[in-house]
Amino acid sequence: MSFLDAMRKLWRRVAPRNHSDVEEELRSNLEAYQEDLIHRGLTAEEAQRKARIDLGQPATQNETYRAAVGLRIFDELGGDLRYGLRALGRNPGFAAVAVLSLALGIGATTAMFSLIYAVLLHPFPYADADRIMNPAIIDDQHPDEPRWFAMTRPQFETLRQSPVIQSLLGFAEANMEITGGAIPEDVLGTYLTGNAESFFGVPALLGRGIEPFDDQGPGQHVAVLNYKFWQRHFAGDPHVVGRTIELDHVPYTIVGIMPRTFAFNDTTGVGDIYLPRSLLRDTVNPPVTSPYVPWIKLRPHVTPAAADAALTSFVSVFAKQTPGHFPERWHLQLQPIIVPFQQNTGRTLMLLFAGVLLLLIIGCANCSILLLARGRAPA
Amino acid sequence: MTKSVELPQGALEMLILKGVSLGPLHGYGILLRIQQISGERLEILQGSFYTAIYRLEHRGWIEGEWGESENNRRARFYSLTRSGQRQLKSETAKWTNMAAVVASILDKNSDEL
Numbered sequence: 001m002s003f004l005d006a007m008r009k010l011w012r013r014v015a016p017r018n019h020s021d022v023e024e025e026l027r028s029n030l031e032a033y034q035e036d037l038i039h040r041g042l043t044a045e046e047a048q049r050k051a052r053i054d055l056g057q058p059a060t061q062n063e064t065y066r067a068a069v070g071l072r073i074f075d076e077l078g079g080d081l082r083y084g085l086r087a088l089g090r091n092p093g094f095a096a097v098a099v100l101s102l103a104l105g106i107g108a109t110t111a112m113f114s115l116i117y118a119v120l121l122h123p124f125p126y127a128d129a130d131r132i133m134n135p136a137i138i139d140d141q142h143p144d145e146p147r148w149f150a151m152t153r154p155q156f157e158t159l160r161q162s163p164v165i166q167s168l169l170g171f172a173e174a175n176m177e178i179t180g181g182a183i184p185e186d187v188l189g190t191y192l193t194g195n196a197e198s199f200f201g202v203p204a205l206l207g208r209g210i211e212p213f214d215d216q217g218p219g220q221h222v223a224v225l226n227y228k229f230w231q232r233h234f235a236g237d238p239h240v241v242g243r244t245i246e247l248d249h250v251p252y253t254i255v256g257i258m259p260r261t262f263a264f265n266d267t268t269g270v271g272d273i274y275l276p277r278s279l280l281r282d283t284v285n286p287p288v289t290s291p292y293v294p295w296i297k298l299r300p301h302v303t304p305a306a307a308d309a310a311l312t313s314f315v316s317v318f319a320k321q322t323p324g325h326f327p328e329r330w331h332l333q334l335q336p337i338i339v340p341f342q343q344n345t346g347r348t349l350m351l352l353f354a355g356v357l358l359l360l361i362i363g364c365a366n367c368s369i370l371l372l373a374r375g376r377a378p379a
Numbered sequence: 380m381t382k383s384v385e386l387p388q389g390a391l392e393m394l395i396l397k398g399v400s401l402g403p404l405h406g407y408g409i410l411l412r413i414q415q416i417s418g419e420r421l422e423i424l425q426g427s428f429y430t431a432i433y434r435l436e437h438r439g440w441i442e443g444e445w446g447e448s449e450n451n452r453r454a455r456f457y458s459l460t461r462s463g464q465r466q467l468k469s470e471t472a473k474w475t476n477m478a479a480v481v482a483s484i485l486d487k488n489s490d491e492l
Contacts, residue, residue: 028452
């Protein structure tokens with residue numbers, strides 16, 4: 001048997017039979033039964049009557065068939081749908097009002113939910129964003145003002161050894177100036193450790209991101225552009241990759257452009273230009289001693305509380321080494337990177353969402369009142 | 380006239396599978412075959428008989444094919460599919476097992492306990 005035959009056979013087995021097929025079969029069974037009855041001594045007329053009573057009408061047998069194989073629900077659904085459409089068509093003004101009030105409610109709710117989804121539920125393009133943590137130092141005397149802490153290179157290397165950490169990103173921000181053009185322009189430079197591309201898991205839109213070999217030794221003079229900065233400064237020119245940009249009188253080769261969704265650092269200030277971390281000491285005056293602000297990607301299945309406990313011993317040592325970075329009494333709290341967003345905009349958005357939800361409910365109420373009113377109106 | 384037996388839930392399906400397993404037959408023929416084997420002790424309501432056939436076919440246990448009946452009438456002949464054979468086998472085993480258990484309990488007298 002060929003494959004096609006097999007398929008046809010399979011289809012015949014699962015597909016419902018059509019109306020005339022079912023009807024014809026019942027008719028054939030009916031006739032066989034009638035003949036049998038006549039053999040047993042009934043008259044032709046009696047046999048026909050009895051057969052009809054026992055078996056039913058061939059014309060309605062398809063309904064019996066569809067009920068038996070569980071297709072009745074689709075038939076009823078189809079009937080309801082047709083009835084509903086006809087009712088709407090009979091009364092277009094009423095239909096328009098009902099559709100409009102529901103559409104407004106649904107549209108507003110959907111738009112609001114999309115916003116909440118983008119801002120609160122899934123704001124980051126990073127891989128495993130729910131495991132990326134912002135280690136905050138909570139001052140026990142002012143617990144509502146979490147602080148970040150910066151680390152020296154040895155501290156950063158030590159922290160990276162912790163078994164709860166899958167990947168550790170260090171970054172630092174610096175205000176820079178684009179030089180070499182007619183007018184100098186202020187930009188925010190963000191220095192990233194060489195593991196940035198694998199930490200974020202966001203591929204560059206054009207070219208490449210900061211890679212480990214950019215960060216080795218004294219560091220390569222390469223730059224990766226933020227999407228908005230690229231649009232603003234280069235008008236989205238795709239040929240900019242490979243060209244040179246001069247920052248604080250030092251030339252850098254542009255090696256890549258990040259996609260629009262990538263906006264590190266999302267909370268304190270979006271960088272315009274991303275540079276390898278190793279360059280920081282060379283370009284800023286006076287030299288920065290603690291150039292590593294950490295973002296931590298935890299290993300899977302490590303809870304923030306467990307990580308707090310595991311990392312506190314590390315950070316206690318740092319606090320003794322660089323007491324200036326820490327308040328007198330503090331504790332460590334890993335915060336998901338979404339927390340600042342929730343604190344800033346979460347309440348407002350939720351309030352707005354509740355508002356549009358109310359709009360939807362009003363739309364529904366509107367519809368039912370319309371229906372009631374129509375039911376009462378004289379025909 | 381002999382007393383007719385009423386079938387418990389699901390038994391009709393099993394009997395149809397058995398009837399079809401003895402060789403392809405059309406709907407009314409299956410009914411006659413079952414009644415004949417039962418020694419005419421079984422009264423089968425035709426309405427529920429045909430819906431049972433529809434269900435069995437839809438589940439893929441039997442398969443219908445149009446053909447010619449013994450008196451040259453077009454009729455739909457049913458035969459057992461492979462999954463139908465498996466189903467019949469497992470249903471039969473289940474049924475005999477259950478019947479044996481029920482019978483053994485009903486047979487007990489008070490002095491045997």
